[in-house]
Amino acid sequence: MKIECKDLPYVLRHEEPELLKALEVHTEVCTPCREQFKIWREISLAAGQLRQEWESPGLWPRIHQALAAESQGSKSTRSWSSLMSSWQVPAAVLALILIAISGVWVLLRNSETAPVTDNRVDQRQPLLTEQALRDIESAEAAYIQSIEKLSAVVEPRVQQASSPLLISYREKLMLIDAAISECRANIERNRFNAHLRQELLSVYREKQDTLQQVLREDKHELR
């Protein structure tokens, strides 16, 4: 294979061994091509010295910490979502059964009594009376107040936390608080819905458990 000066760019672009061999033969007789080819190779050789190296003993611990925090965060999100799904599905099934039973019950009552009488029965025996609702609300308020007290003790510690575990607890508590707000907003729209109240209490129960776990972890860390 014979190479001419005009082939130089093609050979340098493709750098195929056969072409390079032919170019070397050509550069033995052509000074301009020899100079250009030499510089071309010098650039590659000098580039090898651009490899940067430095000691960074703190880099892996930094990455390790970031990965551990990420892992804790994803675990707490996963456990919270699995917790939600674990109680939401049975709760929904239970609610459906209750609705079905009450529907059947209402239909049976309708078939037995006149509509006017039926209205009166509903007024006399509502599912959740005002008095019952007040009792529930006051009991709930006392329960919630006790959890909020616990929360007031724990939250400053969680806010200042630096360990990955406590940070993940902080994230979990934030999620729980968001769930509480959502439940409360739903209850505001439908105060007589017993299922929503049950849901709110179960979220509070979760908050109580989490706060207690934080306290245990905190004590453990202090030790």
Next chain:
Amino acid sequence: MGLENRLSWGNVLSLEHPTKERRLTGPDDPGAASDLVEGCKFGKISAYEELYRVHGPRMKSIALNLLGNVSDAEDAIQEAFLKIYRSVGNFKGESAFTTWIYRVLVNTCYDLRRKHRRRHETAELDADPAGIHPAREVSDHPLRMTLQKCLAHLHPRNRAVFLLFEVEGFKHREIAEILSIPEGTSKNLLFEAKRELQRMLWESANSARTHAS
């Protein structure tokens, strides 16, 4: 005496010819690579530690050459590891795991550069080759220093291909996967980069000759 004055074709061409070594540090054993992927997918910290041990030095070099300072380079590597952790589940093995992690790293470096540019629009990294502060100079050869200065003036894509091929020893096939470009484009970009560097070095040498006379 300025750097440009010290540079002449005499010392450019008398640069020692070290054996060009291909610094492919990735595990060549497909079984080991597969174990590493599985470990990473399971979220095993030990797998990430191994990844850092094997690829960390090369990742550091790429990040520093793309970003220009050690602090940003280390931030980019940390961020790249987090991105790998978050998205390794989506890795389907269409490309090699090693090229995939370098793609994540290069994209992270580009993101970081964009962020910095937005923050300091006046302080262009490209226009400030003196901003490159390696912790350890490999050699103080004038060509290396001039090359480093010239590299800063290359188009980012040409520079990335040049760094990955000539400095880090990747093959065009791997560069194509890392930068999501066709293999032929990688060859063309390398050719353009080297031709541009050659032109800059000629100019630099001519300017040195003029000063000397």
